[in-house]
Each structure stands twice: as structure tokens, then as C-alpha cells.
Amino acid sequence: MFSLYTLDILFNVTFFVTLIYGWQIYSGSAAIRGNTKGFAFMFAVFAALMLGLYDIGYGYSGDRELYAYSFLQHVNSDKSWSEILSNKEWAFYLYQNLTSFLGEPQYWFILTAFIYVFNYYVVAKRIAPESTLLLFLAIVGGFCFNSYGTNTIRAGLALSFVVVGLTYYENIWKSLVFFFIAYNIHHSTAIPIVAFLVAKYYNKPKLFYYFWFVCVVLSAVAGNLFTSLFSVWGDEFDSRTSYLTTTETHYNVGFRIDFILYSCVPIIIGYIYQNRLYYKNEFYSLIHNTYIIANAFWVLVIRANFSDRFAYLSWFMYALVMMYPLLESPDYFNNVRQKIFWTLFVINLFTYFMYWR
Structure with a gap:
């Protein structure tokens, strides 16, 4: 099945797009600042599809298989609101219940992957509006990003809401809304x-x-x-x-x-x-x-x-801490193109090496 190899495709494409685009930044043939939101959006769609289409792996995949069975429980039974809200992490079970109309777990994984990935896309667009693609490539290329979109899904989904909340730091009430969602998905x-x-x-x-x-x-x-x-x-x-x-x-x-x-x-x-x-x-x-x-x-x-x-x-938060200053104030740093390239490249290289070792 194609879905058995979607992570391989995502890791390879992310690494080589990073290498090519990063080298263009390094050599000066591409601008650090520019309107790359469209390219970042297309890459987000691609990444979400690759994560969502990844094989469920009945019988051997661990967490992903358990999420599929958990979702099917909502599909095959009419759970009451009180039953859902009685769960400590009720927001996740409410989400599964509301999306049970999808029927097939694979469709649910695709939807969940889109929410997970696009939360990070929103973050990249909000805090690096002129360098969205660079930051988004660092995020997707970060260690464990893909595993939290395919296996450790509930924690990954929750943390994607946390990072959106961080970007509203100037309005604590908006931050708390996203934190509330995140906490009730995964404590x-x-x-x-x-x-x-x-x-x-x-x-x-x-x-x-x-x-x-x-x-x-x-x-x-x-x-x-x-x-x-x-x-x-x-x-x-x-x-x-x-x-x-x-x-x-x-x-x-x-x-x-x-x-x-x-x-x-x-x-x-x-x-x-x-x-x-x-x-x-x-x-x-x-x-x-x-x-x-x-x-x-x-x-x-x-x-x-x-x-x-x-x-x-x-x-x-690894990619944010590593990349944000270079993208927010590139004129402030000497040899900023080299710094951006090596930071972005090493983040992705480490992940790429850990995946294929």
C-alpha cells in the first residue's frame, strides 16, 4: 500500500526541499524575507496528507492502532454527552465523537493530521510572516514532529494548540483559550x-x-x-x-x-x-x-x-527557539544567511539521520 511509505516520502521531501531552499538562502539567490506563505501552505497540505495517509498498521503499530479502535467505538456506539464529559481528557473524546460521521479511521487520521500541521502553519505565519516557509520547514523537520503526527497523536495534537497559544502572549485570555483546549486533550x-x-x-x-x-x-x-x-x-x-x-x-x-x-x-x-x-x-x-x-x-x-x-x-518549541531571532531580525546578525542555513540544515539533518539509522 502507498500509505506504508508516506513517512519515507515526507522525510525525504522535507530534507531535500530544506537543503535546496536553504542553499538558495545561503548563496544569496533567494531572499530571507518574502511572501512564502503560499509555498508554506502547499507544503503544509502535503505534510498533512503524508501523515494522515500513513498506514494504521493493525496488529503491529501500537498507539496508532489504539486510536483507530478508540475512534471506531464512537462510530459504532451512541455515546452520551455525560459519558464523554466524564473523561478526564474529555476534549479529545468529544472531538472523536463529533467526527465519528467520517466512519473510517483513515479519514479521521487525515483530518487530525490537518489540524495538527495547520496549527503549526498558523504559528509560522503569525510569528514569521515574511519568512513563513523557512520557519515551517524547521518545524516539520524537527525531531519527533512526524511521530507526534502519526503515533503519539493525542499529545501531538494537544501541543499544537499550546504552541498556537504561545503566539498570543500579548493577550493572556486568548492564550488561555488554546491552553484550555490543549490541557483537556492531554493533561x-x-x-x-x-x-x-x-x-x-x-x-x-x-x-x-x-x-x-x-x-x-x-x-x-x-x-x-x-x-x-x-x-x-x-x-x-x-x-x-x-x-x-x-x-x-x-x-x-x-x-x-x-x-x-x-x-x-x-x-x-x-x-x-x-x-x-x-x-x-x-x-x-x-x-x-x-x-x-x-x-x-x-x-x-x-x-x-x-x-x-x-x-x-x-x-x-525546539525550532522556534533556534530559528526565531534569525528570521525576526535578520539585519541584526552578521553572516545571517549562513546562520539560517546551518541552523535549518542541522535541525533537519539530525531528524533525517535518526529516522534512517
């Missing part, structure tokens, strides 16, 4: 939401740097203590806390130096931009601090199974 979004609120109303960047570093040290010397501490929340907080105690023999658990190094790159880059190059921007300071706080939580539970699922509660 784990409480972590980046709280991180955002702390960063917005307690703007102490130096303290956040120290906090992250202390969390790394504490995790290195007493990580199991924090894993056990957070696990007591259990299902009262979020079903993914079961990863804190479940034993898996095939998953590489422990103090993941590779994940730490990957996570600290945006922290270091953001520090350089703001404290060495003196780039000042309210939105950037906010998302950078939000990233640090959310990532610090993951550092404490890094020994958990599938700890990348905790890490993605900050990683979903």
Missing part, C-alpha cells in the same frame, strides 16, 4: 503551560539557567528519587506517568547524555543571542524561558521509560 500539557505562565509573570532568565543546571546535577546524583516522586501522581495527573515505573528491556533508559546534549543546544543558542549578541525580543525571551523550565522537568525524570515523551513537552 501533560500542564507542564509547558505552567512553564509559560511562570516565564511570563516571573521573568528571571538567570534564575532559570541556574534552575536547569541544578536539575541536571540532581538528576545525575538522585534521579531515581525524582522518578519515584513524580510517579505518585499516577493517572490522577496523566496516563504517561506509568512510564516512570514500567520496566522495559528494549528501551535505553538511564541518564541520557545524548538527550541532555540535544536539549541544551537551544538553551545555549538562546543565551548567546540574548546575553552575548544582545538580541532583545519579548516573545523570544518568553519561549526561551518556557523551553528551559519545561525541559528542566524532563531532566529530573530522564531515567523514565520513553523519557523522550517527557522531553517533547519542551522539544516541540
Whole structure:
């Protein structure tokens, strides 16, 4: 089936479009700023179709298969409103119920992929209106973006609403609307939401740097203590806390130096931009601090199974933190074309390598 290979197609096309367009930026044959919203829109449609058409994989695909069965329960039964709203994360089940008219799970996956991808397209268009395609390619090319559109769907959908909410930082009530939707799709979004609120109303960047570093040290010397501490929340907080105690023999658990190094790159880059190059921007300071706080939580539970699922509660902002200053104020930076190219290329290259390794 064609759908078995849609992710291969998406990864290859994203990488090579990034390489070609990035090189045009690098060489000066393409402008950093321009009206690329149309191209970004077309690429968003393509990406959503590739994610939505990906094979359900009955019998072997894990989460995606479970979502299909969950959707079919809404198709095959007339669930009452009280039954739907009694779920802790009722917004997701309400969404499944309202879209049950689609009948086939594959159609539901396509619709869900469009919502997921176009939330990020809206973000790219809102915060980089003159460089939409560049930012959108960085987002789609980011690590785990595709897996959160095909497998870890509920968390991915929820986080896509969180990132839209971040862009309304100047109007907290609009932000809270999107956060409300996100939280009731997946309660784990409480972590980046709280991180955002702390960063917005307690703007102490130096303290956040120290906090992250202390969390790394504490995790290195007493990580199991924090894993056990957070696990007591259990299902009262979020079903993914079961990863804190479940034993898996095939998953590489422990103090993941590779994940730490990957996570600290945006922290270091953001520090350089703001404290060495003196780039000042309210939105950037906010998302950078939000990233640090959310990532610090993951550092404490890094020994958990599938700890990348905790890490993605900050990683979903990775491309924004890395790319935003270069696109928002390209004239501010020396050799900005080279910086844009290498930042965009390395983000995509890492994802491409991890997929095909």
C-alpha cells in the first residue's frame, strides 16, 4: 500500500526541499524575507496528507492502532454527552465523537493530521510572516514532529494548540483559550503551560539557567528519587506517568547524555543571542524561558521509560527557539544567511539521520 511509505516520502521531501531552499538562502539567490506563505501552505497540505495517509498498521503499530479502535467505538456506539464529559481528557473524546460521521479511521487520521500541521502553519505565519516557509520547514523537520503526527497523536495534537497559544502572549485570555483546549486533550500539557505562565509573570532568565543546571546535577546524583516522586501522581495527573515505573528491556533508559546534549543546544543558542549578541525580543525571551523550565522537568525524570515523551513537552518549541531571532531580525546578525542555513540544515539533518539509522 502507498500509505506504508508516506513517512519515507515526507522525510525525504522535507530534507531535500530544506537543503535546496536553504542553499538558495545561503548563496544569496533567494531572499530571507518574502511572501512564502503560499509555498508554506502547499507544503503544509502535503505534510498533512503524508501523515494522515500513513498506514494504521493493525496488529503491529501500537498507539496508532489504539486510536483507530478508540475512534471506531464512537462510530459504532451512541455515546452520551455525560459519558464523554466524564473523561478526564474529555476534549479529545468529544472531538472523536463529533467526527465519528467520517466512519473510517483513515479519514479521521487525515483530518487530525490537518489540524495538527495547520496549527503549526498558523504559528509560522503569525510569528514569521515574511519568512513563513523557512520557519515551517524547521518545524516539520524537527525531531519527533512526524511521530507526534502519526503515533503519539493525542499529545501531538494537544501541543499544537499550546504552541498556537504561545503566539498570543500579548493577550493572556486568548492564550488561555488554546491552553484550555490543549490541557483537556492531554493533561501533560500542564507542564509547558505552567512553564509559560511562570516565564511570563516571573521573568528571571538567570534564575532559570541556574534552575536547569541544578536539575541536571540532581538528576545525575538522585534521579531515581525524582522518578519515584513524580510517579505518585499516577493517572490522577496523566496516563504517561506509568512510564516512570514500567520496566522495559528494549528501551535505553538511564541518564541520557545524548538527550541532555540535544536539549541544551537551544538553551545555549538562546543565551548567546540574548546575553552575548544582545538580541532583545519579548516573545523570544518568553519561549526561551518556557523551553528551559519545561525541559528542566524532563531532566529530573530522564531515567523514565520513553523519557523522550517527557522531553517533547519542551522539544516541540525546539525550532522556534533556534530559528526565531534569525528570521525576526535578520539585519541584526552578521553572516545571517549562513546562520539560517546551518541552523535549518542541522535541525533537519539530525531528524533525517535518526529516522534512517
